Every structure is written in structure tokens, then in C-alpha cells.
Amino acid sequence: MITFRDKTYRCTSEIILSLVSGKWKISILNELANGPVRFNQLQRLLPEATQRMLTMQLRMLENDGLIIRKVYPVSPPKVEYGLSKLGEQFAPMLTMLCDFGTAYIESYPDEVSYTSPKHA
Amino acid sequence: MITFRDKTYRCTSEIILSLVSGKWKISILNELANGPVRFNQLQRLLPEATQRMLTMQLRMLENDGLIIRKVYPVSPPKVEYGLSKLGEQFAPMLTMLCDFGTAYIESYPDEVSYTSPKHA
DNA sequence: CGGAATCCGATAGGATACTG
């Protein structure tokens, strides 16, 4: 058993799962992989996420050290989010998860359908 | 966007996360990796999980095709759970998640502590 | 522009008791 930041886990893999579990975390990491993005940009990239949810997920990713929040002291306010070193190191794992996911749904071709994202 | 079994995802990795997200799923998969296990054995291996939770997590893993439930028509009842082919294919991914988890917490050595599991 | 505050419903998880 491992205790990390006041939570206990039975396997270190559970820690990673907790880092990326959250409705928008994977999407955020995917977007930031292309380079730093402003909050407003992120909202347009993920139009189905509410401001509140986006903020919450970003805060968690930041607290877990996967992303970096950079505030520019200008008016109007400008905040940019980018991957940290640690966050960049997650890339191969995320790729592997995607590959397994793709292979998994191919085992059940009848139950899958692909949709283009809604644009508001 | 991908729709799979009435749920939508923005990345196939999210599907994998949903398969293994659940309080006891990783632990169950880890135990079954050593070979099939009876329900009662599993309870002793994971004494902190309630019967109800164990049953629920097993059902989900079974519905998702990762484990196989084998009922022996004997008295008293005997039910054995084992990894499916698909479940066995998850091994390298789980190993990678564990490795990343271990590497991750090593970035924060001051916030980690190791405990031996409670035995009821 | 980039949030924070409040409220509220849905789902995950837990405690306990009962059963074929």
C-alpha cells in the first residue's frame, strides 16, 4: 500500500489513473501537446466544457505538476497553459492508452460509431 | 468523437480509462494475473473491499470482456474468475502504468509513504 | 479575459442485512 498526498493506493498505476481521470484532462493534455494555449483558446477548442469545469481540471493538472500556468501581467488578463517537463513525459503513455483503446473497440466493431465534434 | 456503448469519448484512451477506473479493478486484474481465483479467495486477498463492491467491479470487468466468470454447478456454489484473452493483453499496459506511477511518485519523494496492507 | 461563488442533480462508493 502506498500513501501519496493523503490518499492510499494499492498499485502505483492507480496514481497515474487518478492524475488523468477527469472529464477533460485527456483532452486538455492532447491540446497542450501542440504547444501552450490560452484559456480562451482552450474554451473554443473544447466548446462542450463549461468554464468552471475547464478551470477545475486545469487546476488539478497544475497541482499534480503536469501542466504549468503562466500569468502575463497585462490588461486584459492573459493566462497561458503549457505542458511541464513531467507532462511531456506522459506522451508515450497516452499514446499507448490510445492504441489499446483503438484495438479494444476494434474487438467490438458493431458497437462503435464515429461522430464529428459539435461546433457551437 | 467516438460513441461506444452509448457513451461518447473524445479520445480512445478515455475508453481504456473507463475500463480500469473503479476502486478495485486494478487490484482484481493484478490478482487474476496469477491465475483464476474464486470469489471467496478474492475477498481474502482484498479484505478491505466489501462483497457488494467486489461483485460490482467483477460484473463490470466481465461486461467489458476483460475477465471471465465460470460457474461450477456444484454445492456449495463455486465461481471462478479468470482473465480473458483480452484481459491478458492488458498486462503490458498495466505494467507501463505502474512504471509511470513509480517514476511519478519518485519526483515527490517527500510526499510518499509505504504501508503494509491491513489484514483483518 | 479568466476566473470564483453558489446551488443542484447524478453517480460512485460504503454499511448492513438477508438468501438460494
Next chain:
DNA sequence: CAGTATCCTATCGGATTCCG
């Protein structure tokens, strides 16, 4: 032995409003 059935609590996510 291997579960169900009830009930309850806590956390997650969504809708909306307000603010420096």
C-alpha cells in the same frame, strides 16, 4: 459460497451568476 437488496453518504460534474 457467492451473491442480492436497501439505505445512506460523498464526490463529481453541470447550470448559472457575479467579479477584478
